Amino acid sequence: MRYIVTVIWAFLLSMMTEFVLASMLYVSFNFTRGLVLTVAISFFVFLIPLLMPKDSEIYDLK
Numbered sequence: 001m002r003y004i005v006t007v008i009w010a011f012l013l014s015m016m017t018e019f020v021l022a023s024m025l026y027v028s029f030n031f032t033r034g035l036v037l038t039v040a041i042s043f044f045v046f047l048i049p050l051l052m053p054k055d056s057e058i059y060d061l062k
Helices: 002-025 031-051
Strands: none
Touching: 002 031
């Protein structure tokens, strides 16, 4: 479920970013560029938990 929600939020935020930047630069809205941004954001968000340490004394709250 968290993967689906992550992709939905990445899609919405990247389309919003694409729309605002296209409006500011006076260029046409490009849906494909927004989808590429969605894939890139989702990939990096899925990668973050894999790179974080699992068992560490820093996060041990005993």
